[in-house]
Amino acid sequence: MRDALSVTSLRTRKDAVATSRLDTVSMPLPLQAGEVVFRLDCFALTTNNLTYAAFGDSMHYWDLFPTGEAGWGQIPVWGFGDVVLSSAEGIAVGERFYGFFPIASHLKVRATRVKPHGFSDAAEHRQLLAPVYNHYQRCSADPAHQPGLEHPLLVVRPLFTTSFVCADFLADQAFFGAQQVVISSASSKTAYGTAHCLGAHPGITRIALTSPRHQDFLRSLGCYDRVLGYDELASLPATTPTLYLDFAGSPDVRAQVREHFGPALVYDCVVGSANPSGEATGVRWPDPRPTFFFAPTQIQKRRADWGAEGFEQRLRAAQTRFLRTISDPHQPWMQIRHGQGFAAASEVITELQAGRTDPRTAHVVSLADA
The missing domain is CATH 3.40.50.720 (NAD(P)-binding Rossmann-like Domain)
Structure with missing residues (x-):
């Protein structure tokens, strides 16, 4: 049995997001009870991620995935991750989840409130943000998830x-x-x-x-x-x-x-x-x-007003209409550009920060073979 897992991540200068570097650390093994390790598969990069960086200190986005290194952080991204190690009951190796990740090869979380639709990360440093940022949605139980539309969904959903x-x-x-x-x-x-x-x-x-x-x-x-x-x-x-x-x-x-x-x-x-x-x-x-x-x-307010399922139904219906509109084969609003590896992620962040991207272009980066 391995006693450690090598984790590579893209670290970003908090005061200069176009400046980044790779860092590799060892994740101690075996896992403690309730812990889960994801391998990040793919994620979207948009100006929304730069907003997380811009408000990283005041809104605690930098606290989600701390580096322990002054001046350097990990920009959070919405992506799909696959479970490669699990000591949490109800979460199996090989399952796929949607949620918030660092731009890193792996992420260890501490599962709590495990339910058929997903679970939350109980890590103390993540509790300063709203629960939506700590939730991992099980793809097999997600009505919005369609394997053939994962990449458009990655861009559009958050x-x-x-x-x-x-x-x-x-x-x-x-x-x-x-x-x-x-x-x-x-x-x-x-x-x-x-x-x-x-x-x-x-x-x-x-x-x-x-x-x-x-x-x-x-x-x-x-x-x-x-x-x-x-x-x-x-x-x-x-x-x-x-x-x-x-x-x-x-x-x-x-x-x-x-x-x-x-x-x-x-x-x-x-x-x-x-x-x-x-x-x-x-x-x-x-x-x-x-x-x-x-x-x-506003999400919490509407969940109280409409109920959790009522909110999700309204959101899914509106999202479906939007996806159909932007995917119109006669006049598409969006074209996805695919990138591979950490270098591609760094390049896209630089382009976004400089405002050089075409508004029709959306970026999805895969780390599957990185």
């Missing part, structure tokens, strides 16, 4: 969950009295997923703010009522009650929006940030102050 609950939160609050929603970084997948969901509310005008090179792409989607460049913001009526939905994390764009709309700005909602320094600008904004949207809070 992003669209945020899109769905964000749109639901705004509707639940009657859009704070707004008549239009202005969305920055509108070509991000979470942003246009939110716009897609907002289509269920025809009284709300959806306005995209984007760079010139993405305008044609966004117009082709049909989920925005207007598509504008950042320099065209002034063309909007300044007196219309407006809700700002921020996916860019840019203080400059926020300042432009606030200056233009003034008292007509009724709510300033921060959903994501492609800017790793997004939480450290030091700017104190007047009311309405920027408010970070935390998806798990």
